Amino acid sequence: MIPNSDVSQDEELSILLTTASEIIEKRCGRKFEIQEYIEKHSGTDWDHLFTKNYPITNVDYVKMTEEEVNDYEIMPEEGILFRDSCWERGQRNIEIKYTAGYEDNIPKSLEQACLFLAKVIYTEEWGKASERIGNQYSVTFIQGESNDLPPVVLALIGPYIGRAVR
Known part of the structure; x- marks a missing residue:
């Protein structure tokens, strides 16, 4: 545990948290921090249109074939x-x-995953298959490229993995 008065590692910790956040957003296929988007979608003659990012906090406009449309209902949590x-x-x-996105109310499970x-990144544990400390220290890493996140992270972010948007 780092004492509150020790700020010597703040920059490194900030970079680690930003990196972890970016990895999680990439895996989920969406952004979580509140921001503005302009998206183009292809209509499908279906009654639902899915935004890439959610929860929706505001819709400035929707245009269909260059004309503004107002006869829709927003399902904010689902996007x-x-x-x-x-x-x-x-x-x-x-x-x-x-x-x-989320302003000050990012779900606790996403915070915990981050x-x-x-x-895991800081302690260089990512990618280890096994580690033995017995008579002689040895560590075995997963062969090839491991793009998979640790199982606990996958479990925590599972409900927030985005859907494919056309």
Whole structure:
């Protein structure tokens, strides 16, 4: 445990947390920090339109074939725009400008996953298959490239892994 008065490692810890956060966002296929987005979508004649990032906190506009549309319902937690009359079929014919993400309410499981992953990176434990301290110290690493996150991190972020967006 680092005492609060010791700030000598703050920069390194900040970089580790940022790195862990970026790895988790990449794996989840979405951003978690609140920000503004402009996305183009292809209409499918379906009544649901999925945004890439969520939860949605605000929708500035939705345009379908360059005309503004207002007859939709926002399902903020799911990142869905629902429309009774469906979203007109077309290639990249729908543009959405919206704000999504967590401001001060990032789920605790995501925070815990980030902290755990930062610790694993810091202690250089990522990629170890086994370690023996007995008569002679030895460590075995996973062969080849291991893109998989530690199982506990995968379990914590599982509910937040994004869906594919067209």
